[in-house]
Amino acid sequence: MFKSVLKKAAGAVAVAAGLAAMSAQAADVKVGFVYIGPPGDHGWTYQHDQGRLAVEKELGVETTFVENVPEGPDAERVINQLAATGHNLIFTTSFGYMNPTLKAAKRHKNVKFEHATGYKQAANVATYSGRFYEGRYVVGHIAGKMTKSNVLGYIASFPIPEVIRGINATIRGARAVNPDATIKVVWVSSWFDPGKESDAAKTLIDQGADVILQHTDSPAPVQVAEERGVWAVGQASDMHKFGEKAHLTAIIDDWAPYYIERTKAVMDGTWTGGGDTWGGFKTGMVVMADYNKAIPADVVELAESIRKGIIDGSVHPFAGPVVKQDGTVAVPAGETPDDGFLAGMNFYVEGVDGEMPQ
Template sequence: MGKALLGLAGAAVALSVGAGSAVAQDKLKVGFVYVGPISDHGYSYQHDQGRLAVEKELGGKVTTTYVENVPEGADAERVIDQLAASGHKLIYTTSFGFMNPTLKVAQRYPDVKFEHATGYKRSANVATYSARFYEGRTVVGLISGKMTKSNVIGYIASYPIPEVVSGINAFTLALREVNPKAEVRVVWVNSWYDPPKEAEAAKALADQGADVIVQHTDSPAPVQLAQERGLWAVGQSSDMTRFGPKAHLTAIVDDWSPYYLDRTKEVLDGTWKAKDTWGGFKDKLLYLAPYNPAIPKDVVDLAEKARTDIMAGTRHSFTGPIKDQSGKEMIAAGKTATDEQILKMDWFVEGVVGKLPK
């Protein structure tokens, strides 16, 4: 069974539990490090669903541990080190800000396999993995462009990193494809999970006339605010319908279970190698939550065509011509952004209101 490590102070104590068990020692110990609580109903919750899938299928061969609410920075390095020092031979670190701490700990424990989510730095014992979240942003951008009446979309963003910026851009490009008059107003909360801040951001955007609230943060607070105000909302990471049944259009749902099962099995059978995995709809690393019944059939058909075209490779979120806010052409007509361009995206497309923090 998995163990939760509650708080940094208690982590070292909790990790020592079961050290004398021969059965526990025979099993592969797998650790998971989360930036938020598993009760966030968003990003960390979905990663923990993947952990639970590993326990369910491989419980006879593995034992899992998780640490939640780990700040990005020095605290992360301490937690990751504690997991490695206590015999965990496979450790998943699941937030962008865990990248450098993971690399540092990995240098000290060359016999431990590390997997870092959403990062780009690898080594002999550090692999990276992420989902092409921007593919989902394209589909919900099309839906939002059709559902808005005010032509103002509110977008609650966490941090100005390429993953978030590319999502905003993919969303805006699709939005304006079907509704050239629509604009996207972004509020940065500088947190992945902060329900009060997210709620305040949603209120501010609603007060500015937004009738659709989109988020790249992890709590259901924006969906709840949209339900209260009679607005539309798009959930993040998990199906948030229950927090606003009338408001919730759909959500971009992360599904880490297949990846966690495959990579854990590779450690067990000795075939694991450090590599980068970046998958989308086709790879089943993400999918869309059920569409709100209030969405007209022609809009659902539009969304589904985009989703299936992305899977087939006949549609890409970043096919030119694409201009930035100043009107400068960033991607030429007929060209498609490379993975490297997407992973380094630090500019906004036309239609986004406000400047990107530097």
């Protein structure tokens, strides 16, 4: 009995000491975030900000964010300013921040940087992204089943591999269950512009699309879909409250576990740069939102079978054959492309209606 009490007391002391050490570490760490849009976009930036808030709540560290930072020289200025004002770890959360992040990292070698969706690393720069294309492949199956016109509409931001991969995954999913499905794309040259996104959704609906998808960050397309009586899929966050009838589901980006893990690594001295993390369904970085109750049960079952198949490795969105828009074979039947192929994707697959911007 006496020994048991001693053990419990020793354990309590150890826990208290651990908490005190964690508190001391937290006081020494300051984390910065650079956002392409506002946290209130209810999409991409909103989810990154939820991750930031989770870091504060879980670890007790001080965080800072700068919103609406354009990609280019302004981004470099903002990143340098965060680095110069005591931030030990800085997350830069848009593709166009890649080179500005690298430049800032050269100037501030004692600061640790994490760049979202990029592919260039350094000793003090790591990269991370989600396998959003996995969610888009699931959504493609749903869209292929739900469309009546056989025309899907896709609002795209910029013609980078991440976005092209999403378009291709969507139509491949759709045509797996509906060979007559096609997808029309409107490029808006912006990540967040509710006006442009709204106009693009209207244009696509006028062209016959009855399912609207997007790789842009505002809920405007979902709102237009609700008004016009067609289906929609949310981007990065659950957007159902902006169109409860229209919203089929959404591909949710859950950054919180990664942000907590990487901040902890800075706190305990185990953080390393130069690496890349590409998480998907299996790691929980990509999650499907609740399915609309209007989706038939067999379609939900199909969607879930695809999602689970991606997790267990029995399904790959780009398993061959992958046929380009011009009819040439990019991936032969029986083969599965590696991550390098996916990361450099710069072509449309069959089923995409229209030309890619140059």
